[in-house]
Amino acid sequence: MSARKNSKTKEPVQLSGEPGTIVAHLGVAVEVAFEDGTRRSVRVKRSSGHVVGDRVEVQDEVLRRLDRNSLIERRDAMGAVRTVAANLDLLCIVVAPRPATTAGFVDRAMVAARAAGMRPVLVVNKCDLPEADEDFDGFLSVFEGHLPILRVSTKLGDGLDPLHALFAEGLRGAFVGVSGVGKSSILNSLCPEAGLIVGAINEQNALGRHTTSVATLHSLPGGGELVDTPGFRDFGPVAISAVDLAHHFCAFDDLLAERCKFGNCLHRSEPGCQVRLALEQGRLSKERHETYLSLLAELEEQEKLNGWR
Numbered sequence: 001m002s003a004r005k006n007s008k009t010k011e012p013v014q015l016s017g018e019p020g021t022i023v024a025h026l027g028v029a030v031e032v033a034f035e036d037g038t039r040r041s042v043r044v045k046r047s048s049g050h051v052v053g054d055r056v057e058v059q060d061e062v063l064r065r066l067d068r069n070s071l072i073e074r075r076d077a078m079g080a081v082r083t084v085a086a087n088l089d090l091l092c093i094v095v096a097p098r099p100a101t102t103a104g105f106v107d108r109a110m111v112a113a114r115a116a117g118m119r120p121v122l123v124v125n126k127c128d129l130p131e132a133d134e135d136f137d138g139f140l141s142v143f144e145g146h147l148p149i150l151r152v153s154t155k156l157g158d159g160l161d162p163l164h165a166l167f168a169e170g171l172r173g174a175f176v177g178v179s180g181v182g183k184s185s186i187l188n189s190l191c192p193e194a195g196l197i198v199g200a201i202n203e204q205n206a207l208g209r210h211t212t213s214v215a216t217l218h219s220l221p222g223g224g225e226l227v228d229t230p231g232f233r234d235f236g237p238v239a240i241s242a243v244d245l246a247h248h249f250c251a252f253d254d255l256l257a258e259r260c261k262f263g264n265c266l267h268r269s270e271p272g273c274q275v276r277l278a279l280e281q282g283r284l285s286k287e288r289h290e291t292y293l294s295l296l297a298e299l300e301e302q303e304k305l306n307g308w309r
């Protein structure tokens with residue numbers, strides 16, 4: 001609705017702009033898709049903070065951002081906060097046997113999704129490769145039961161129907177993951193008219209080449225929308241309190257059902273800690289506890305910098 005009359009409070013009628021959604025951020029301009037199906041670029045300041053997925057109203061080249069339902073942010077290696085996308089229902093963490101993704105990346109992405117009120121989904125691509133072996137299955141198995149795991153191969157065209165079904169209710173999701181796992185390739189398979197550029201990984205070091213440089217939002221033919229994002233490795237936590245972290249860390253879900261001795265336990269080395277007990281009994285891997293500890297240390301550092309304590 002572009003203009004709304006409020007007869008009860010007798011406020012003057014507020015003229016608002018044309019409603020739309022930001023579908024691409026091009027630095028000095030954003031591309032807005034309007035409800036009538038048209039699109040156009042609107043100039044913005046680089047520092048405007050607008051992101052793909054933002055609902056906006058545009059009037060005379062002035063862009064007003066509407067309230068967000070959700071926002072996914074991350075801290076990069078330099079400590080800067082980067083916004084990934086806004087107004088998402090699902091965060092699809094894309095991994096592949098090659099290039100490899102660390103379990104820590106998946107855990108961190110899951111923390112970010114849960115803290116932002118989005119459902120995380122693990123999308124496993126390139127299931128056709130010989131590297132999709134027992135070791136790789138072992139890597140995936142620690143996440144089983146904590147989020148849906150969908151296996152695909154864009155090369156073989158396998159596993160696309162369950163992905164379509166995931167979005168069919170009209171949900172909006174974003175693909176995140178390290179460069180080269182095939183985020184743009186999967187989107188092209190789901191939505192051939194997206195026409196995204198894909199790039200071969202570097203055979204020498206088996207790393208992606210950062211082919212995608214801007215986030216873009218696409219409507220899927222079977223319903224729903226998906227954001228393709230440029231690959232990144234650093235998923236530093238943003239705007240989560242150190243005390244809340246454990247509740248967003250899926251490896252602790254069952255462990256925290258049994259309460260720790262102290263209500264404000266940070267699950268480091270406190271006496272009577274259920275996490276520590278699980279670690280000692282081998283029910284929690286050292287690697288995952290270390291991921292938690294590194295997230296905790298990063299959040300405590302931020303809280304110190306922000307003077308929260």
Ligand SMILES: Nc1nc2c(ncn2[C@@H]2O[C@H](COP(=O)(O)OP(=O)(O)OP(=O)(O)O)[C@@H](O)[C@H]2O)c(=O)[nH]1
Binds near residue numbers: 125126185198208211
């Ligand atoms: N074997 C195999 N290769 C695939 C599959 N999907 C994608 N690839 C290849 O993986 C490489 C990287 O694909 P992209 O789609 O560009 O990866 P991306 O995740 O978008 O990478 P960035 O944009 O750099 O973040 C390309 O050479 C693709 O052809 C698959 O299912 N199997």
Ligand SMILES: [Mg+2]
Binds near residue numbers: 211228230
């Ligand atoms: Mg890409």
Ligand SMILES: [Zn+2]
Binds near residue numbers: 261268274
């Ligand atoms: Zn504890």
